[in-house]
Every structure is written in C-alpha cells, then in structure tokens.
Amino acid sequence: MRPDEVVVSEPFAEAHRLKPGDSFDAILRGRKRNLQVVGAALSPEYVYAIAPGGLMPDDERFGVLWMGRDALAAAFDLKASFNSVTLSLLPDANAKDVIRRLDGLLSPFGGIGAYLRADQTSNWFLESEIAQQKNMSRIMPAIFLAVAAFLTNMVMARLIQTERREIGLLKAFGYGNWAIGWHYAKMVLVIGTIGILMGSVIGAWLGHWNTELYTQFYRFPFLLYRPGPAGFVVAGAISLGAALAGSLAAVRRAVRLPPAEAMQPPSPPIYRRTFAARTVLAGALDEPSRMILRRIIRWPVRAFLASLGLAMSVAVLIMALQWVDAIDSLAESVFERAQHQDATVAFSDLQPIGAIREFEHMPGVLAAEPYRFVSARINHGHLVERQGIIGVPTGAILSPVFDVERGRLEVPPGGLMLSVKLAELLEVKAGDTVAVELLEGRQPRVSLPVLRIFETYIGKPAYMDMAALNRIAGDGRVISGLHIRVDASSRTTLLTRLKDTPHIAAVLFRHAAIDTFYKTMGETILIFIGFFVAFSMTLSVGVTYNSIRIALSERARELATLRVLGFSRWEISYILLGEVGLLTWVAIPLGAVIGFGLAWYMTSAFETELYRVPLVLRDATYGEAALIALAATLACAAIVRRRLDRLDLIAVLKTRE
Amino acid sequence: MEKDASATALQARDLIKIYRMGTVEVHALRGVDVDLRDGELVVLLGPSGSGKSTLLNILGGLDRPTSGSVVFRDRELDMNNARTLNLYRRNHVGFVFQFYNLIPSLTARENVALVTEIARDPMPPSEALAMVGLGDRLDRFPAQLSGGEQQRVAIARAIAKRPDLLLCDEPTGALDSKTGILVLDAILRINRELGTTTALITHNAVIAEIANRVLYFADGRIVETRRNSGQRAPSELAW
Incomplete structure (x- = not known):
C-alpha cells in the first residue's frame, strides 16, 4: 500500500x-x-x-x-x-488470568485494560440480538402452534361429523369400530401430512428469508440457514396430534351409535333455558340475537377458545405495536428530555479545560459544557464491571445526569452515581463502597462511595463530579470533549470550521443521532412489526374464517329455514356472523390484557446492558390493534357471507334433520 | 262450502320446470295451470316425483319455473327477482314441511316470535300456539316436544303472521296417524277461522277427503281435478 x-x-x-x-x-x-x-x-x-x-x-x-x-x-x-492488540488463546487457557497478566504488562505503556471477546461491542451486540431471537422463538411459535392446533382439531372434528352417514353405512356393512377408526385416521394422516409438507416448505422459505434479512442488515459475508429437524418434528407432531384427536373423537361419537341412527343426521342439540333467559334483559332481545347467545352458551368452551384465539391475535398486535410507543418514549427520554446540546465534540486526546474558550468563540456556538471520560474498572466484592466514568461539571445543563422518572439530577461531590443496571450487575446499593481502577494515565485505584442510583434506558453509565474525577485521575484540569449549543443558521459554517480543527475525534449532532436512531429502528423494528402483524393476521383470519365456516356448515339448515320464512340475506348474515362478531368484541378486551402481559414479558426479556425498552402503551395502540383485528374479522365475514347467497333452500329443507 | 264465487288468490299459468342433473334433463313440470281461490283448501295428491312439491315451491316463491307465470292477487310475480320473492314469502306465504325445521336453540314461543318480529300484522305467538293446541308448551325447546307437537309449532310459526297462503308439503309424512290427525285438525282450523288459502301436498289419498278440491298429479301434470261435495273432519279419517 x-x-x-x-x-x-x-x-x-x-x-x-x-x-x-x-x-x-x-x-x-x-x-x-x-x-x-x-x-x-x-x-x-x-x-x-x-x-x-x-x-x-x-x-x-x-x-x-x-x-x-x-x-x-x-x-x-x-x-x-x-x-x-488482539490475541487468540489456547483452548485450555485461563482467560481471566491472561487478562490480569496482560494488563500488568501493558499498563506502564498506557494500556487501558484488556477485555474478553464477549465484551467486545460488536460481539456483545450480536450476542444480545441472538439472545433476543431465542426468547422470541420460545413464545411466538408456542402461541401460534396452540391456536393452529385448536383450529385443526375443530376443523377435523367437523369434517368427520359430516361423514357420519358413511360411518353408519360402514358399520351396517359389518366393519368394526377399529377398522373404521383406522380408515379415518389414514384419511387424517394424508390430509395432515400434506399440510405438514406445505407448512414445512413455507416455514423453510420464511426461515431462509429471515436469515437473508439478517445477513443484509449486519452485512455478514454469509449466514447459513440450517434448521434442525426438531422444529419440523415438534410442529408436525402437534398439528397431526391435534388433527387426529379432533377427528377420532368425532369418529368415536359416530361409531357408538347403532348404524341405523348414525345414518340419520344428528339429532338437534338440546338447549335449556338458563337463569339468564328468565331475566328482564332476555326479554329485550330479538330472536336472532337470542339464537346467537344460546349457541355461545350451549358450547361455551368452543366459544371461549375461539375468543381466546382472537384475543391472542390482538395481544400479538399490541405487543408489536407497543414497540413503536416504547421506541418513541425512549427517544423522547434520551434525546429530548435528557440532552439539550445540539452537538457533542469528542477530542482525540485530553485537552486543558481552557480549550472551551476556543470553541465558545466559534461561529454559531451559543454555549459549551465540558465533560471528562475515563475508562475504568469498578469492583464490588468479586464482581467486576468494565465501565467508563463520565465526569460532569457542577450545574451541568446541556447533558446532565438524567433519571427517566426524576429528571435532571445533581451529581453529589465525592462519590459515584451509578445507573440501576450497573448497580444490579455489581450488586451495590446507595451507600456501598466500590473499588475503582482508572485505566488511563497514572491508573490510580481508589475506593469510592456510591451516592446515588438512577434509571436510564441506554447503557449502564457511571457518573462523577468532573472536578473530583480529575483530582483522582491526577491529570490536572482536563476535558475529553464538549457539549455545545449551536445557532441553527450557523450549523454548516460551524461544521466546516470543526472539520479543520485538530484534535477532534468525532462530532455528533443530536438531530443526526435522532435521525440515525429512527432510521435504524425503522429498518429493524418495522420489519419486526410487519412480521408480527402478518403473524397476528394469520391467527385472526384462521380463527375467524374457520369459526364462521363451521358455523355455516352446522347452521345451513337453520339459515335456509329463516330464508324460507322471509328473512333477507342480510338478516341471516347477522345470525351467522353475529356470533363471531360477539366473540371478537369479547376478544378485544381480553387481548388487551394478554397484550399488556406479553409486552411486559417482551420488554423484560429484551432488557440488555445496551438498552432497556420501557413498557409504554398508548391508548391509541390498543385502539389500533382492535381496529386491525376487526378489519380481519370483517374481511373473513365478507368472504364467507357470499356463500349465503348460494344457499340451496329446497335441498336443505327436503332432508330430515 | 261454495268458494267458486270468491276471488282468485293465486294463479299459475303454463308452468314448466326442467332440472338439469348432469347431462340428464328432468321435466318436473310439463305445463301446469292452477288457480287457488281465497279461503280454499286444496290437496295436491300424487306419487312421489310427480311434480307436486316443485309446484308448491314455485307457488311459494322458493323456486323459479323454467317458464310460465305466477300471479298473486292480480300482480305477476317477478320470479327472477330474489328480493321480490323474499318479500312475497315474508309478507304473504306460510310454509309447513314434512320435517319441521324448527330452530333448536329457540323455545316454541321464540320460534314463532322469530316470524312475528318481522311480520306486518302478526298475532301474538302465544295466540298462534293456542290455535294449534300448544298453549301449555310455550317455553319448551324443540328437543322437549314430540314430533306432532313440533309440527304444530311449525304450523303456528307459519300462520302467526296471518299469511294469505299456507303451503304444506307432506305435513303428516313423518307422523303416525293419530298425531297426523291432530296436525290436520290444526291446519283445517286455521283455514276456517282465518280464511287462509291452503294448499297441502300428500301422497296419502285418505287425507284428500278434508279438501274443497283435489288436484291429481302424475308425471309433471295435473291429470284430474275433483271437487269434494263435502269436507270430512280429520278425526273421521283413518290410515
């Protein structure tokens, strides 16, 4: 070169x-x-x-x-x-011991401390990303599989129920119960196997797509999608199990009957007047609404499970949309409330505190506030955390210590202020004393009291009064960088000036940081949310469509009767769809509660040392989730309703119940 | 009872109905003319497959003829307009089928209320049920009623809206003779007390005795029309 x-x-x-x-x-x-x-x-x-x-x-x-x-x-x-310097160790080496000796070796030359690969920023970030994926892979497939199993069970049971006549006929011919059971089990196995194959192909394709997305986002040279058999086997076994359970239960009901009875359509279900039917409220209902309610009361478990399935879809939506709220809240807290500088200038070397004046006189600079940063290791008992300490001047305004709830906090002199996360990692509370090794300059080791603990969403910072930190470090009155407020109109002039100023390692504009933050979040979170919206739609469409379809197959006769009696298509649509509509209304508040729980679980599962997403749920988010769920229900209802137009009135009425 | 002088409630002319079943054409009606007069009780008699149910379905607005016209109270029904047919059924026609087609989730009273809720000038459900002798079974669900009782609920449901036409397709077909007689009693009573024009399908020749007029069906045509000199009461019948 x-x-x-x-x-x-x-x-x-x-x-x-x-x-x-x-x-x-x-x-x-x-x-x-x-x-x-x-x-x-x-x-x-x-x-x-x-x-x-x-x-x-x-x-x-x-x-x-x-x-x-x-x-x-x-x-x-x-x-x-x-x-x-980067080292690779022998497989049996004691990494901690190596670090200790390496630090001893390098500290005379200004070494600021070695760290493990696990603590390397990129590695650490990816590790926590992978950990989050693991978390997600536990909860989401479980929800999906449970709902899918419920649907498969319901659909298969209904399918076999329509075969009742054939089952009666087979029995009349002399087939035994086991032979009939096996016959239908084979049918379900074939249907199930086709479903599993299709699901596996689509699943593998989605997995591949997801992997590619990751490869692009992180610019990995390659990332291979190598799914193990376990996922396919578990999903296949549960789906097939649910299908077999549903269908064989229906077969068992059919073979229990004498063949002559089985060949007749099932006798109508027995309804009873419940306590609720005798109340004044019941008198106010019209008959179609009464039909809807009686059916729900007659099969409460089925209704509850369908409602629960819909609720899960609302819950997943709320959980996904909650991220937008949480990210907004995080950004607001970090960028709007905690920080008031327009730009931060980081020096490549320590500068004397007098350097502030040079910057104060630059075009467009309205105010400048210094800070000092020292790499450090903080020890408490056997616990050690590598965490730099930020020195903040007394009365800092531009970038003070900020607690997410209490707001701006003054740094007390003579001790440390630790973030909650760091305090948790070190198992310290306010009043405890920690041993601090500064990893720069003379590398002094001192004992310092922890004076205050504060909550922050990002990182695990530690703060000290700047003058006190400088005293301990022994480098004199020096600073690592400046926070500045800039007159918007002079921003470009200032940036040109700064580009030509020596000793500057980085200039960070707050508005650029906000843009980057939203851009990165947009890339990751929007994909994430899009995926979950699709996932939730699948759940809700699956439950709604199948519920209505089954209701239609069970009630075709009733609905045809009503048409004969002079009910219009819209009037019978109300009876058919009202049930799912009602279950959706029940599902929305239920989904809101479960959604809150899921969001809580996800935010705590997503908590890393890097950032903690606050649990923030706007009312509008519940509303949006409810509207999306309702839209899915309506779309399914519209599709199934069209079948009502083709209801064959005569064929239905000519057959015995 | 002389009804010839009364107005024609329903008039059908040259009704032809052809079903296509795969490649086979089934001629269910081969040109049927029929008039139903106000308050008349007509029995349609014939073997199964002779076209009587097809005729009744067309007269009731449940099915469309391949050709021909149906005139109800001097207005021709637009047989291709589903909405017109629906309103016609809703406001003017009551149906009773061999299978009762009650809503299992509703009680007897509620099954009747289903219709009275959407009718223009209905009678109270309890009154309709009392007319068929079920005044004490109002709050029973269909599963708690016998076949004859269920059929009578179906009749009460059909007549509660005070229809102009009561169309009954084998109403006693699924019942034993004793129960069948109770059902026929109820139909006859409605016909007399409300003056409802009634058409009743049966393949049981004995039942024809209760009619004013009997139409004999064979092979998609009315082959004979007989006027009964006097109506017999159902209780006098035996089969």
Missing part, C-alpha cells in the same frame, strides 16, 4: 458512494491529508460500528479506515509502536 492509500469500511463507502480510485480529505493528527480509496472491507470487529459517544451505527458519519502501518505510524509520529 502506498502511504495515501486506504481501505474503507463497506457501509461507510456505500453511504458516501466511495469506490476504488476516489479520494477524500482527512485530518490525521491535526494535519490534512488527501487519501485515496483502494477498496472496501468488512471486519467482524465493526459489525456494530459506533462512534465514540454514539448510540447506534451511523454509516454516513462514522466509518473505519485501514491504511498501511508505516504510513499510519508516520502520520502519528509513532514509529515501531502499536495501540491495540
């Missing part, structure tokens, strides 16, 4: 449409250089590439450049030196 040649990280290259042969200016150690792009590359270290102080990867504003080692050494005046 020639000295001005660089390889650019692929996402950054794509964001800026850089291709080999292009060139751009960069400031290296205060000197402007023109660099030539010779290629784009990916690195597992930067699957999740975050700028210092950033929350999410921002491909446009943060990228990684690789250049020739000699050229880099020359640019930074660091001949024959290194500032980062």
